[in-house]
Amino acid sequence: MASRVAVVGAGPSGLAQLHSFVEARNQGANIPELVCFEKQHDWAGLWNYTWRTGLDEYGDPVHGSMYRYLWSNGPKECLEFADYTFAEHFGKAIPSFPPREVLYDYITGRAKKNNIRQYIQFATAVRWISYDETKETFELIVETLADGSTRTEEFDYVIVGTGHFSTPNVPSFEGFAEFPGRILHSHDFRDAREFAGKNLLIVGSSYSAEDIALQSKKYGANTVTITYRSAPMGFSWPDGIEEVPLLRKLTGSTAHFADGSSREVDAILLCTGYQHCLNFVEESLRLRTANVLYTPNLYKGVFWLGNPKMMYLGMQDQYYTFTLFDVQAWYARDYVLGRITLPPRAEMAADIDAWRTRLDGLADAFEEIDFQADHIADLAKDVDYPEFDLDLTRENFKKWEHDKEASITGYRDRGFTSPCTGSQAPAHHTPWWQELDDSMATFLR
Amino acid sequence: MASRVAVVGAGPSGLAQLHSFVEARNQGANIPELVCFEKQHDWAGLWNYTWRTGLDEYGDPVHGSMYRYLWSNGPKECLEFADYTFAEHFGKAIPSFPPREVLYDYITGRAKKNNIRQYIQFATAVRWISYDETKETFELIVETLADGSTRTEEFDYVIVGTGHFSTPNVPSFEGFAEFPGRILHSHDFRDAREFAGKNLLIVGSSYSAEDIALQSKKYGANTVTITYRSAPMGFSWPDGIEEVPLLRKLTGSTAHFADGSSREVDAILLCTGYQHCLNFVEESLRLRTANVLYTPNLYKGVFWLGNPKMMYLGMQDQYYTFTLFDVQAWYARDYVLGRITLPPRAEMAADIDAWRTRLDGLADAFEEIDFQADHIADLAKDVDYPEFDLDLTRENFKKWEHDKEASITGYRDRGFTSPCTGSQAPAHHTPWWQELDDSMATFLR
Numbered sequence: 001m002a003s004r005v006a007v008v009g010a011g012p013s014g015l016a017q018l019h020s021f022v023e024a025r026n027q028g029a030n031i032p033e034l035v036c037f038e039k040q041h042d043w044a045g046l047w048n049y050t051w052r053t054g055l056d057e058y059g060d061p062v063h064g065s066m067y068r069y070l071w072s073n074g075p076k077e078c079l080e081f082a083d084y085t086f087a088e089h090f091g092k093a094i095p096s097f098p099p100r101e102v103l104y105d106y107i108t109g110r111a112k113k114n115n116i117r118q119y120i121q122f123a124t125a126v127r128w129i130s131y132d133e134t135k136e137t138f139e140l141i142v143e144t145l146a147d148g149s150t151r152t153e154e155f156d157y158v159i160v161g162t163g164h165f166s167t168p169n170v171p172s173f174e175g176f177a178e179f180p181g182r183i184l185h186s187h188d189f190r191d192a193r194e195f196a197g198k199n200l201l202i203v204g205s206s207y208s209a210e211d212i213a214l215q216s217k218k219y220g221a222n223t224v225t226i227t228y229r230s231a232p233m234g235f236s237w238p239d240g241i242e243e244v245p246l247l248r249k250l251t252g253s254t255a256h257f258a259d260g261s262s263r264e265v266d267a268i269l270l271c272t273g274y275q276h277c278l279n280f281v282e283e284s285l286r287l288r289t290a291n292v293l294y295t296p297n298l299y300k301g302v303f304w305l306g307n308p309k310m311m312y313l314g315m316q317d318q319y320y321t322f323t324l325f326d327v328q329a330w331y332a333r334d335y336v337l338g339r340i341t342l343p344p345r346a347e348m349a350a351d352i353d354a355w356r357t358r359l360d361g362l363a364d365a366f367e368e369i370d371f372q373a374d375h376i377a378d379l380a381k382d383v384d385y386p387e388f389d390l391d392l393t394r395e396n397f398k399k400w401e402h403d404k405e406a407s408i409t410g411y412r413d414r415g416f417t418s419p420c421t422g423s424q425a426p427a428h429h430t431p432w433w434q435e436l437d438d439s440m441a442t443f444l445r
Numbered sequence: 446m447a448s449r450v451a452v453v454g455a456g457p458s459g460l461a462q463l464h465s466f467v468e469a470r471n472q473g474a475n476i477p478e479l480v481c482f483e484k485q486h487d488w489a490g491l492w493n494y495t496w497r498t499g500l501d502e503y504g505d506p507v508h509g510s511m512y513r514y515l516w517s518n519g520p521k522e523c524l525e526f527a528d529y530t531f532a533e534h535f536g537k538a539i540p541s542f543p544p545r546e547v548l549y550d551y552i553t554g555r556a557k558k559n560n561i562r563q564y565i566q567f568a569t570a571v572r573w574i575s576y577d578e579t580k581e582t583f584e585l586i587v588e589t590l591a592d593g594s595t596r597t598e599e600f601d602y603v604i605v606g607t608g609h610f611s612t613p614n615v616p617s618f619e620g621f622a623e624f625p626g627r628i629l630h631s632h633d634f635r636d637a638r639e640f641a642g643k644n645l646l647i648v649g650s651s652y653s654a655e656d657i658a659l660q661s662k663k664y665g666a667n668t669v670t671i672t673y674r675s676a677p678m679g680f681s682w683p684d685g686i687e688e689v690p691l692l693r694k695l696t697g698s699t700a701h702f703a704d705g706s707s708r709e710v711d712a713i714l715l716c717t718g719y720q721h722c723l724n725f726v727e728e729s730l731r732l733r734t735a736n737v738l739y740t741p742n743l744y745k746g747v748f749w750l751g752n753p754k755m756m757y758l759g760m761q762d763q764y765y766t767f768t769l770f771d772v773q774a775w776y777a778r779d780y781v782l783g784r785i786t787l788p789p790r791a792e793m794a795a796d797i798d799a800w801r802t803r804l805d806g807l808a809d810a811f812e813e814i815d816f817q818a819d820h821i822a823d824l825a826k827d828v829d830y831p832e833f834d835l836d837l838t839r840e841n842f843k844k845w846e847h848d849k850e851a852s853i854t855g856y857r858d859r860g861f862t863s864p865c866t867g868s869q870a871p872a873h874h875t876p877w878w879q880e881l882d883d884s885m886a887t888f889l890r
Contacts, residue, residue, distance in 0.1 A: 050622075051624070054506075054613070054630070060724070061499075061500055127724070127725075150731075167500060167504035168499070168500055170500070172502075176496045180639065181636070183496060184498070188498070188499055191626070279504060288593060
C-alpha cells in the first residue's frame with residue numbers, strides 16, 4: 001500500500017485517528033504513510049493550556065480556548081476510551097469530574113503508549129487544501145512555522161480534526177466601541193481571578209456561559225449578570241449570579257436589557273459560541289455547518305459527500321466527545337484500509353438526510369443524547385472498536401442532566417459507573433464549589 | 446494594456462497605490478485593471494478603529510492595533526500628502542498632533558476625492574499568493590469572507606501593502622501561565638480606562654511602551670512600571686511612571702526584575718513590537734525582515750529582488766509614513782506603467798547592499814531621519830510626486846526628538862511648519878496631558 005494520509009490536527013480527534021491506525025498495525029495490518037500536521041508545539045489540542053490569547057508566536061490564531069480551573073462539565077464515564085480506561089491509566093479509581101490537567105494526562109497517556117508522537121509534525125500549519133482532479137490527489141500547502149518555509153505535499157486522503165471550539169463567534173452590540181472596560185470572548189478567557197471584585201456581564205446561555213459564570217463567582221467576582229437571547233438557563237444559581245433578558249445596548253459602562261432594566265458592569269464576556277472555521281480548505285471541500293448533532297454533507301458524520309477521501313472528525317455538536325472521535329476515527333481508518341466500502345453517493349446522501357430528519361424532530365436533551373448514542377452505535381457496529389456499555393453512557397448522561405437541574409454547584413460531586421470497567425467512581429475529597437486547587441496532584445490525592 | 450494589478454490591503458499604503466494610478470489616469474495615462482483586496486469591512490487599515498481583539502467575525506486575525514485616545518506621536522507636518530494638504534482637507538490650519546479620528550478623516554478624504562473605493566473588494570481575504578513560472582503570472586487564492594466562497598485569480602503584478610503593525614511579537618516569561626491577571630500585547634490594547642486604579646507592568650521600550658504608559662496614567666492607572674531589556678527610554682516621566690530593568694519572572698502577581706527589585710502588578714502589557722507576517726505568500730516571494738529602515742531583498746525598498754513584479758509598500762521601520770508610502774507607490778506605479786525600467790538583478794542587489802551598509806553605520810536617531818529622508822529623495826527624483834520641502838521635514842523630525850527629550854507629556858503641544866504650504870500650525874486649545882476628549886469635533890473646535 002503506497003497511499004499517504006494527512007491528518008490535520010493532533011488534538012483528541014487527530015490522536016484518535018493516528019492511534020486507530022497503529023492499533024491496526026499492532027494487529028498485523030499494513031498501514032499507509034501517516035503525516036499529522038499540528039500548528040501548536042505540543043499535542044492534545046484544546047487540552048494543551050496556553051496563557052496566550054489572540055495570535056500565537058507565529059502570528060497564527062491561538063487554538064486554545066482552555067481556561068484555568070476548568071473541570072470536566074460531564075462525567076468522565078461518558079468519554080472513556082474503551083481500549084484505555086481511566087483505571088488503567090491512573091492505576092486506581094478516580095472521581096467522575098476531573099480538572100483539565102487530569103484529562104490532558106489521560107489523553108496523552110494513550111498516545112504515548114502507542115508512540116503516536118512520531119507521526120506528528122509540530123509547529124506546522126496547513127495553509128491550503130485543494131484537490132487535483134487529474135492526479136486524484138490532495139495538495140496541501142504546508143508551512144514550517146519556525147522558519148517560514150513552505151511546501152506543497154500530495155496525499156491520497158485527508159482527515160481534518162481541527163476542532164470547532166477555537167474560532168469565536170463574536171457579535172457586536174451598540175455601545176461596544178465606547179465601553180470603558182474589557183470586552184472578550186470566552187475563547188480569550190484564561191483566569192477568573194482577573195475579574196475578582198468586578199461586576200461581570202456574560203452574554204450567552206450555553207455551556208461556556210454557565211461554567212464561566214460559576215468559575216468567576218467562585219474565584220471572587222462581585223456579581224455576574226448573564227444575559228440571554230431566547231431563554232434563561234434557569235439553574236438555581238448561587239448568590240451573586242443572575243440571569244436577565246437580552247442586552248440591548250451599552251451607554252458607557254451601563255448595560256441596558258430588553259426588560260428595561262440596567263446595571264453597571266466592569267467587563268463583558270461574550271460566551272456566544274464558536275464557528276466552524278476551515279479557512280484553509282478550498283470551497284469545494286469545505287464543511288460549512290452550524291453546531292449541530294448531525295452535520296450536512298458528511299456521511300456517517302465523517303465522509304465529505306463531494307469527495308469521501310476528504311474526511312472530518314468531531315465536527316458535530318457534542319454530548320459524546322472522545323468516544324465519538326474514536327468510533328469516527330476507526331471508521332475512517334477502515335475506509336482507508338479498504339475494509340469498508342462506501343455506498344454510492346445518492347445512498348450516502350439519503351442516509352445523511354434520514355439522520356437530519358430525525359434530528360429535526362428531537363424534543364429535548366434526553367432525545368439528543370439517544371440520538372448521538374445511536375450515531376455512535378451506527379459506526380461501532382461496522383468496526384472493531386472495543387465493546388463498552390453504550391447504554392450505560394446514555395443513562396449516565398441523563399442522570400447528569402438531572403443532577404445539574406438539582407444543583408448547578410453540586411453536580412460535579414456525584415460519581416458515575418464506568419461503561420468500560422463497571423466500577424463506581426469515588427467521591428472527590430472536597431466539594432467542587434469549595435475546591436480552588438485544580439492541580440492533578442491535589443485531585444489524585 | 447491588458448495587465449492586471451493586485452493590491453493587497455486598503456490601508457495608507459494600498460490607498461496610496463490606487464490613488465497614484467488614478468492620478469496618472471487623470472493626467473491622461475492608460476492604467477491597468479486594479480483589484481484591491483481588503484479583509485476588513487472598511488478602508489484605512491490601522492486607522493479604522495475596532496473594539497474587536499484577537500479574531501474578527503470571520504475567524505481571521507483582527508488587523509487593528511489602534512487604541513482609543515491615540516494621538517499622532519509625530520507631527521503631521523512629517524506625514525502630509527504633497528498633493529492633498531491638511532489645509533485643503535480641513536479648510537483651515539489645525540494643530541500638529543491630531544488624534545486618530547482626524548487622521549482617519551484626512552486619509553480617507555483623499556481617497557474619496559479620487560473615488561478610490563470602486564477598486565476595493567472589502568471583506569475579502571487573500572489566502573495564498575504564488576507565481577506560475579510557465580504562465581508568468583501570479584495566482585492569488587482569494588476568499589469572500591461573507592459566504593466563504595474561494596477562487597483563484599491571475600495577476601501580472603502584485604503589490605502588498607498589508608502593514609507590519611498587526612502581528613504581535615509576544616515573548617513569554619517564567620510565571621506567565623500562573624499570573625492571576627490579564628496579560629495582553631499592545632495589539633490587543635483598546636481602552637486605557639480598563640486599567641484605572643491598577644498597577645500596570647509594561648514590557649518594552651519603544652513607541653508603544655512610551656505611549657501606552659502615558660495613556661494609561663492619563664486615564665487613571667495607579668502606577669505604571671516599564672521594564673526594559675537593554676536601556677531605559679529615559680524620559681522625564683510624570684509621577685507614577687517608572688522604568689526598571691528587565692523582568693526576570695513572575696511569582697503569582699509579583700514581578701521580579703533583573704536588579705533584584707520586585708513589585709505587585711495587576712496586569713501585564715507586552716509592548717514588545719510586531720512581526721512582519723506574510724503567511725499568505727509562498728516562500729519564494731515572501732519578505733522576511735526585522736523592523737529596519739532598509740529591508741533586505743527589496744530594491745528601492747519596494748521591488749522583490751527575486752521577482753520585481755512582486756512589490757511591497759511600507760515594510761520599513763518608519764519615521765516617515767504617508768509620505769514614504771506615497772513615493773513608493775508612485776515608483777511602483779511607474780514601473781507597472783513602463784515609465785521606469787529596473788536595472789539588472791546584480792545592480793539592484795548592489796544598490797540594496799549600499800543602502801544597508803550605510804544603515805549599519807548610523808549612529809543615532811538624527812542620522813536615521815536623514816537616512817530615511819534620503820531614501821524618499823532617491824525615489825522622488827524619478828517620479829512626478831508633487832514637490833514638497835523634504836529638508837523641512839528633516840528639521841521637523843529633529844526638533845520633535847528634542848521636544849520629546851524636553852517634555853514627554855508636553856511635546857504634542859508644539860506646532861510645526863508645513864512642508865507643503867509653509868504655514869505654521871496653531872497651538873491646540875488644551876494641553877495634551879490635560880485633554881481627555883480625543884474626538885475630531887473637539888479637536889477642530
